[in-house]
Amino acid sequence: MPIADSDVKWVSTPKIGLFEQLYVPAIFQGLQTTVRHATKTLFGGGAITQQFPEVEPKLPPNYRGVHRLNRDEQGRVKCVACYMCSTACPAHCIDIVAAPSPWSDREKYPETFVIDELRCIYCGMCEQACPVDAIELTTLYDLSGMSREEMMFDKEKLLSVFDETVKSGTDPIRTRAGRLGVASELPTDTGLTSSSSAQS
């Protein structure tokens, strides 16, 4: 569809006047801005710098930092070892070994759950893929270690991140974002509560 003529606006290059052509007053106008900023920062404390080690930055709650593995109400790991996150992971940094669940409400649970934090690109796709909202990215950002092995976060470590963030009240915003996925809801009509019957 052609653009209606009434919508068309012709714009020419603005005419330069004598004031601009002289350059010098325009330069002094620019200098005014520079000096204003410099003096404001110098005398008025207008600096936006955060003095990092002394002042911790307040990150937005949807920041994607270190992962955590969530616990359910009974304190068990929420993960059902479905491998969705490790499949979705573009960096292939999630390594899960599944085992039959010792609990009656799910088939499997992760025997080991290791994330290579050095390999992770913090894209958050694991979090989106997770059907039971078990894996989440927190606002922890100051991640460091002395060796590569140290940066392989296992299940206990990831669960401790959960405990820590819950304690400090820095839950990521996505925890409260909405209802859990379909797979997290237990089937109620058939009374399938044991893991063996769920397989049929």
Added chain:
Amino acid sequence: MELGFSFWISLILIAIVMGVLQGTCAYLILAERKISAWAQDRLGPNRVGPWGILQPIADGIKFLLKEDIIPSHVDKLFYLLGPTIAVSTSLLAFAVVPFGPTTPPPVLEDRRTDEMIQNSRQPMSVEERKELLATNTAYREQSRGRIWPQTDSEEAYVLAADRAYAKANGTPSYEQRLETYNAPYDQRPKDYNLGTIESIQYVIAPHVDIGIVFNFAIGSLAVYGVLLGGWSSNNKYSMLGGLRSSAQLISYEIPLGMSVLGVMLVSGSLNLEAIIDYQVKHGWNVIFQPLAALLFITSVFAECNRLPFDLPEAEQELIGGYHTEYSAMKFALFFLGEYTHMITTSFLVVILFFGGWQLLPWLELPGGVTGVILKLLIIAGKMALFIIFYMLIRWTLPRFRFDQLMGLTWKVLLPLALLNLVCVIAIKQLNQSEWWLLPLSLGTLVVVALVTLNMPRQRPRAPVRFAGHVASGPPAVVHDDDAVLK
């Protein structure tokens, strides 16, 4: 030869000046970083010592202790020569810059009466001329760099008038003063306060009559440092930086020298000490020749590779420009040279246009030791102000494109400098008051701006059609060449 007081004082002075200069350079880097930070609403380095004042020392230690790498692919001789030239030329150029009060060369005043002026216009007979010239031999032997008076007969009349004036007032005549000025240091008369703080010449090489020319000559050698550094690095980015730099520095040298010519004409000397002396007596050059000052400052920005003309370095395009391949102390030497050049040129701006050590135009400063200290502080303060101005301009103006850079010097600065020179020559030739230069100088700028404003563009910019609205954001731009013709 006995090494006298003046030898030792010169040696001490050189040592002090070199030390202070390099210390200042180190702190200028901190100042640069701090001012950059403030202009961008940041704090700047503040971790080493209170407010980061020990940062330059930490930087210096780092530069000294870092491994001195010479890449295998470079031309070793020229690679090492580059930073050496850069730093030595900029230090040498400082030799003639007075950074405090000096004894200026005596000035020949025109004491002729109207009758004598009438007489001096009469043609002279050969005998008369011979007789007059014979009395002037002493003056001839000692006068250096004389541009006024211009003819022998005029000279004779002026000198005779000066002698008569001196005799009537009991003051030394011009020739006597010149003799004292040119005498060896320890043969001067008592009233020169020999050996006191007032007798010290606050310049490494005093009484250099070519002053400013020496400065420009040595300063222009600095391009070799950049060029050799860029070429010998055997790296395309360095090479580009070096090439751009040579073209830029050579081009900007022309308006730089041209803008100073007007100042030389009015003060009648190339000696920087004499130029200060002239301004102290007649008022600052910036008042009479603001256009020349503007051109000089602009060219100085380019000569120092400062933004908006820092094409040789151009971090965004050329990594580091000519010093990409340099590290550790050799890199520091380039920096040292650059900042020393900045200090020298700031001093030059102050000396040539802003009255040197004078606080305000036509303001008398006290004599004695207080005066010396005051003058030292004032000229250093003015220099610091100019460096701060450099740094503020850096965060005000965007960088020029290379063709714009060349266009600015060849199409704008050079013609303006020529026009300014013509104005000064006209005023001098017509023997008019220097105050005429102020309106002439400003008028030139305005007239040139008006003329260029109304000059037809070679490629008129076609209007652009803004059409419709995309869901959000700015309207879509439709380039429609056919529509332009409608």
